[in-house]
Amino acid sequence: MADHSAKSSNGHPQDFEVRILRQDGPGQGSYWESHRVAYEPDMNVISALQRIAAQARTVDGKGVAPVAWECNCLEEVCGACTMVINGRVRQSCSALIDRLLADHPGEIVLEPMNKFPVLRDLVVERSRLFRALKRVKAWIPVDGYYELGRGDKQSQAEQEVAYPLSQCMSCGCCLEACPQYAKIEVSPLSGESSEALQQRRDAEFDRGFVGAHAISQAMLFNAHPTGRMNASERLDTLMDEGGLQICGNAQNCVAVCPKQIPLTTSIARAGRATTLRLFQRWFDC
Amino acid sequence: MAKKRVMVIGGGLAGLAAAMKLAELGIPVDLMSLTPVKRSHSVCAQGGINSVSDLTRQEGDDESKHFDDTVYGGDFLQHQPPVKEMTLWGPKIIDLMDRLGVPFNRTAEGYLDRRRFGGTLYKRTAFSGATTGQQLLYALDEQVRRWESAGLVTKYEYWDFLGPVLDESGVCRGCVGQDLVTMEIRTFPADAVIVASGGSGLLFGRSTMSMVCTGSAVSRCFQRGAKYGNPEFVQVHPTAIPGADKLRLMSESARGEGGRVWVPRTPQDPRDPKTIPESERYYFLEERYPKYGNLVPRDIATREIFDICVNEGLSVEKDRQCVYLDLTHISRRELDRKLAGILEIYEKFQGVDPRDVPMKIFPAVHYVMGGLWVDYQRTTAGGLNIDSPRTHVTNIPGLYAIGECDYQYHGANRLGANSLLSCIFSGLIVAPAIKSLLDSQKGPEPSSLLYESARREHQSLHDGLLGRRGGKENPYLIHQELGDVMTRAATVVRRNAQLATALEKVNELSERAQNCSLSDTGNWTNQNVVFTKALLDMFPLAKSILMGALARDESRGAHFKPDFSMPDLKATEPGERRREAEKWCDWFQENTRQWLRSTIATWNGKNPDLTYEAVDTSLIPPRPRLYGLAGAQIIDEVWRQRSQAQANAATNPAMAGTAAAS
Numbered sequence: 001m002a003d004h005s006a007k008s009s010n011g012h013p014q015d016f017e018v019r020i021l022r023q024d025g026p027g028q029g030s031y032w033e034s035h036r037v038a039y040e041p042d043m044n045v046i047s048a049l050q051r052i053a054a055q056a057r058t059v060d061g062k063g064v065a066p067v068a069w070e071c072n073c074l075e076e077v078c079g080a081c082t083m084v085i086n087g088r089v090r091q092s093c094s095a096l097i098d099r100l101l102a103d104h105p106g107e108i109v110l111e112p113m114n115k116f117p118v119l120r121d122l123v124v125e126r127s128r129l130f131r132a133l134k135r136v137k138a139w140i141p142v143d144g145y146y147e148l149g150r151g152d153k154q155s156q157a158e159q160e161v162a163y164p165l166s167q168c169m170s171c172g173c174c175l176e177a178c179p180q181y182a183k184i185e186v187s188p189l190s191g192e193s194s195e196a197l198q199q200r201r202d203a204e205f206d207r208g209f210v211g212a213h214a215i216s217q218a219m220l221f222n223a224h225p226t227g228r229m230n231a232s233e234r235l236d237t238l239m240d241e242g243g244l245q246i247c248g249n250a251q252n253c254v255a256v257c258p259k260q261i262p263l264t265t266s267i268a269r270a271g272r273a274t275t276l277r278l279f280q281r282w283f284d285c
Numbered sequence: 286m287a288k289k290r291v292m293v294i295g296g297g298l299a300g301l302a303a304a305m306k307l308a309e310l311g312i313p314v315d316l317m318s319l320t321p322v323k324r325s326h327s328v329c330a331q332g333g334i335n336s337v338s339d340l341t342r343q344e345g346d347d348e349s350k351h352f353d354d355t356v357y358g359g360d361f362l363q364h365q366p367p368v369k370e371m372t373l374w375g376p377k378i379i380d381l382m383d384r385l386g387v388p389f390n391r392t393a394e395g396y397l398d399r400r401r402f403g404g405t406l407y408k409r410t411a412f413s414g415a416t417t418g419q420q421l422l423y424a425l426d427e428q429v430r431r432w433e434s435a436g437l438v439t440k441y442e443y444w445d446f447l448g449p450v451l452d453e454s455g456v457c458r459g460c461v462g463q464d465l466v467t468m469e470i471r472t473f474p475a476d477a478v479i480v481a482s483g484g485s486g487l488l489f490g491r492s493t494m495s496m497v498c499t500g501s502a503v504s505r506c507f508q509r510g511a512k513y514g515n516p517e518f519v520q521v522h523p524t525a526i527p528g529a530d531k532l533r534l535m536s537e538s539a540r541g542e543g544g545r546v547w548v549p550r551t552p553q554d555p556r557d558p559k560t561i562p563e564s565e566r567y568y569f570l571e572e573r574y575p576k577y578g579n580l581v582p583r584d585i586a587t588r589e590i591f592d593i594c595v596n597e598g599l600s601v602e603k604d605r606q607c608v609y610l611d612l613t614h615i616s617r618r619e620l621d622r623k624l625a626g627i628l629e630i631y632e633k634f635q636g637v638d639p640r641d642v643p644m645k646i647f648p649a650v651h652y653v654m655g656g657l658w659v660d661y662q663r664t665t666a667g668g669l670n671i672d673s674p675r676t677h678v679t680n681i682p683g684l685y686a687i688g689e690c691d692y693q694y695h696g697a698n699r700l701g702a703n704s705l706l707s708c709i710f711s712g713l714i715v716a717p718a719i720k721s722l723l724d725s726q727k728g729p730e731p732s733s734l735l736y737e738s739a740r741r742e743h744q745s746l747h748d749g750l751l752g753r754r755g756g757k758e759n760p761y762l763i764h765q766e767l768g769d770v771m772t773r774a775a776t777v778v779r780r781n782a783q784l785a786t787a788l789e790k791v792n793e794l795s796e797r798a799q800n801c802s803l804s805d806t807g808n809w810t811n812q813n814v815v816f817t818k819a820l821l822d823m824f825p826l827a828k829s830i831l832m833g834a835l836a837r838d839e840s841r842g843a844h845f846k847p848d849f850s851m852p853d854l855k856a857t858e859p860g861e862r863r864r865e866a867e868k869w870c871d872w873f874q875e876n877t878r879q880w881l882r883s884t885i886a887t888w889n890g891k892n893p894d895l896t897y898e899a900v901d902t903s904l905i906p907p908r909p910r911l912y913g914l915a916g917a918q919i920i921d922e923v924w925r926q927r928s929q930a931q932a933n934a935a936t937n938p939a940m941a942g943t944a945a946a947s
């Protein structure tokens with residue numbers, strides 16, 4: 001390993017190493033590659049990756065294709081930049097280099113999320129996450145967008161329950177950390193159209209676990225005065241295959257959510273609501 | 286004949302509003318975006334969205350005042366009918382977003398809470414914590430997902446819009462896109478294309494904007510003949526946190542909730558700011574603008590902060606420009622309820638709790654007022670004919686533009702919390718316009734050859750880039766240089782010599798960029814080639830900004846040229862001061878005559894050509910824009926008297942001589 005004792009006068013290292021688990025495409029093998037980045041104040045993992053892209057050269061001086069990754073907002077609100085950093089799933093834009101180096105001097109390790117198929121390097125395919133939002137009908141079923149007056153009055157207390165749930169940015173950290181959430185990777189068949197592939201993929205997704213984020217969204221919409229009108233449809237989905245019963249209540253999800261969404265509270269609420277729904281269904285038939 | 290389809294480029298607030306409304310009208314929509322639409326830049330918007338409310342109405346507010354604030358804030362450089370219509374729709378739009386489930390903050394009784402924003406005296410701004418854009422975007426994203434489930438919307442996420450497809454008569458017949466994963470290039474036939482691709486902050490390197498805000502989609506339309514309006518008007522937000530990768534915004538809502546901007550009266554006072562007594566603090570915005578205080582419009586706040594640091598040497602720190610933005614006098618509970626989202630950003634990235642310690646902030650590039658030129662049809666009452674197919678169409682028939690990427694609503698300066706409104710508004714009104722267009726379209730569909738040749742053209746450009754050998758320029762480094770040049774010459778203060786040098790430099794960078802070699806020449810998720818294309822497309826816009834700024838020898842809104850501004854009044858003796866004010870007003874009148882017109886850039890294949898367009902100011906006559914600046918009231922007074930005299934002259938010509946003489 002390289003010598004990390006070189007420090008500039010202000011106690012910061014002159015540079016640091018970033019070790020990245022790369023993969024050239026779906027279904028291909030992965031490999032480790034190390035890059036050296038000159039230290040600058042106020043860096044985060046994104047700015048380090050930007051330097052790496054500009055250099056496109058490994059520690060050994062080998063010219064390589066720039067590492068692929070995703071980001072957009074750079075302020076932890078868009079959910080794009082999720083990756084596994086020093087073993088922990090999190091947003092890379094808010095992962096500050098100073099703090100990472102303080103915890104783990106000299107080297108930063110980046111890996112793609114494990115629960116989603118890798119497209120390339122640190123970029124993964126997360127459409128399952130959005131598919132889950134369709135499964136639980138995460139929307140308000142309004143009549144339309146013409147002028148129909150204002151919405152319902154709501155108390156401050158209700159707003160203060162809804163708002164945190166509504167901050168879910170579909171980053172997928174909760175899914176990466178969940179022991180019950182298993183990766184689903186559907187590879188294209190030869191000659192298959194992209195529409196046909198998508199259909200097959202969605203069917204697979206719909207059998208898999210919906211995940212903590214979608215359960216929490218279902219609870220958000222079930223609490224809304226209009227959203228409540230399809231509460232039972234959402235609950236039925238949660239009682240179906242891939243629904244709430246998969247959750248083992250390990251509580252890993254809530255620990256890693258960058259938005260500190262009270263996922264386990266939502267899960268508990270969903271548990272009570274589905275139980276009631278079960279009784280209701282017995283009486284209905 | 287196949288069913289009519291519409292292609293929407295971009296799924297921020299504007300694009301999603303358009304998609305959802307089109308779907309409601311039964312029109313199938315294809316929605317293309319670089320990112321999953323839920324991750325669009327609109328999620329960054331923090332502070333809120335404006336409209337007149339039942340409460341402000343009883344304080345004397347109404348839509349005409351919102352209209353007036355917007356036009357005055359924009360220094361009269363926007364056509365007035367679209368702005369008037371937008372402010373009329375404001376309350377309806379907030380009601381709609383409320384119905385769609387946006388968790389707006391509430392009053393104790395359960396109504397929507399409001400806060401004050403810059404450039405107005407009323408508390409018009411509805412908000413959802415300090416992440417209003419995120420909440421509005423999610424509500425629209427959810428509705429679009431609902432239509433996607435119903436089969437009316439088809440998303441193409443992770444696709445790059447490469448340009449419109451125009452037929453022999455110059456009508457837009459669809460577009461070309463590239464899949465960012467497989468790198469496949471294909472065409473999308475469409476009966477109308479709506480560009481809703483947002484701003485272009487990346488031209489300035491670092492800004493408050495997101496990483497996909499490259500302006501590439503706009504530039505690709507511009508290079509195909511779409512006109513670009515008011516390129517030189519770029520908003521620099523007064524309060525951002527300087528950072529290595531991004532200048533993170535500290536929303537105006539911080540001041541709306543009572544935040545105060547100050548510097549120690551002693552330059553670089555080393556004391557802990559909390560221990561500096563009131564008498565030794567300089568609340569320069571409050572002192573200079575007693576009426577609006579910390580909530581003067583952005584261009585003014587930015588120039589004052591810049592002036593305090595650069596000209597008066599009062600920056601809080603020695604080797605870094607910054608001033609204090611102080612919230613520490615407000616209770617934690619109140620701050621957490623209304624501003625948690627932005628305070629967490631400061632805490633996370635600066636490692637300091639702004640509830641305890643004043644924040645250090647400095648201006649940053651934030652928003653582009655300029656954008657694709659779009660049309661409208663005026664009603665006799667001065668509003669918009671919404672159903673007209675001309676609403677939001679560019680000069681290319683069939684190609685529409687909405688949201689931050691059009692030039693329509695904000696003139697020379699945008700007021701805070703008016704953009705979320707203009708984005709949703711333009712998205713909602715473009716749908717009926719397009720319906721009218723589709724209903725009136727006849728004639729044969731274009732031949733498949735048109736699409737095939739468009740695809741082939743883009744494919745060969747792409748292959749050419751990948752195959753380039755021997756170039757040694759690095760696209761990322763050229764981008765950095767471009768950002769530095771643009772930030773130095775074309776932000777807060779503009780001088781002709783600097784602009785001319787910058788233009789030369791940008792021309793040179795644009796040449797050098799032709800020699801970029803790619804470090805990735807593969808055809809799978811190649812971000813290197815996508816970025817290089819976006820970089821190449823930054824130059825036409827950058828040149829337009831610099832040329833527009835160079836040509837405009839005046840100061841207006843965000844465009845400030847001290848060499849062409851009227852000096853402040855100097856005299857103290859009342860008679861002399863009045864004479865100076867008279868002179869100031871003469872100058873203002875002449876300047877208005879000469880410069881109250883929009884810059885229109887047209888691409889000639891190598892460079893932008895500039896022409897000018899008259900502005901419809903028929904509803905609110907232009908007036909000096911001083912925001913009650915201390916000491917300048919006499920100018921407003923002189924101007925009022927002149928306008929009064931003019932109005933009298935118009936109604937009673939015989940009196941004209943007497944009024945002017947008095």
Ligand SMILES: Cc1cc2nc3c(=O)[nH]c(=O)nc-3n(C[C@H](O)[C@H](O)[C@H](O)COP(=O)(O)OP(=O)(O)OC[C@H]3O[C@@H](n4cnc5c(N)ncnc54)[C@H](O)[C@@H]3O)c2cc1C
Binds near residue numbers: 318445704
């Ligand atoms: C930090 C910050 C805070 C703000 N706060 C406020 C506020 O409080 N109130 C307010 O009124 N305004 C605010 N604004 C301004 C406001 O957020 C934006 O003007 C608005 O969100 C723009 O929305 P849009 O729909 O036009 O574009 P965006 O939300 O930027 O969306 C653009 C879309 O176009 C797509 N796109 C772009 N290029 C291409 C391409 N080549 N191919 C395919 N797709 C493409 C993107 O993927 C994206 O989906 C703020 C801005 C910033 C930067």
Ligand code: SF4
Binds near residue numbers: 180251253264267
């Ligand atoms: S509580 Fe449920 S959803 Fe959360 S991590 Fe555990 S098993 Fe997964």
Ligand code: SF4
Binds near residue numbers: 170172256
């Ligand atoms: S619940 Fe939290 S961790 Fe899960 S997707 Fe939403 S924001 Fe991310």
Ligand code: FES
Binds near residue numbers: 071074080
């Ligand atoms: S870039 Fe948006 S969350 Fe990190």
